[in-house]
Amino acid sequence: MDISRQSTRFLSMIVPAILLSGSAVLRGQTRDENWKRCGGNDPDRAIEACSALIQSGQDTGINLAAVFYDRALAYAHKGDYDLAIQDL
Numbered sequence: 001m002d003i004s005r006q007s008t009r010f011l012s013m014i015v016p017a018i019l020l021s022g023s024a025v026l027r028g029q030t031r032d033e034n035w036k037r038c039g040g041n042d043p044d045r046a047i048e049a050c051s052a053l054i055q056s057g058q059d060t061g062i063n064l065a066a067v068f069y070d071r072a073l074a075y076a077h078k079g080d081y082d083l084a085i086q087d088l
Contacts, residue, residue, distance in 0.1 A: 031058070038070045046074035 029037070029052065037049030050071035053059060059067060072087035 031056070038067055043074040043077045047071055047078075050074065 029049070031053070034049040034052050037045045038053055040046050040049075050067050053067045054064070054071070068087045072084040075081070075084035075087065
């Protein structure tokens with residue numbers, strides 16, 4: 001199996017786990033609270049809130065793009081540039 005196929009396989013297993021863990025942390029939060037935290041100044045809380053919004057499946061179009069953008073900024077603030085690039 002070549003490297004790109006291994007990477008794709010790994011990502012297909014790990015990304016859903018990351019998304020689910022983020023949404024599980026904030027599942028008790030309201031949608032409005034998650035929106036505020038998603039665009040907030042605390043990168044860890046922003047990532048968790050944005051991930052919860054993405055996992056909810058309630059947003060589409062420009063709203064969903066904004067959530068991915070905010071999460072990318074939070075990842076970048078933490079120095080997780082590969083994850084930031086994926087969201088962008």
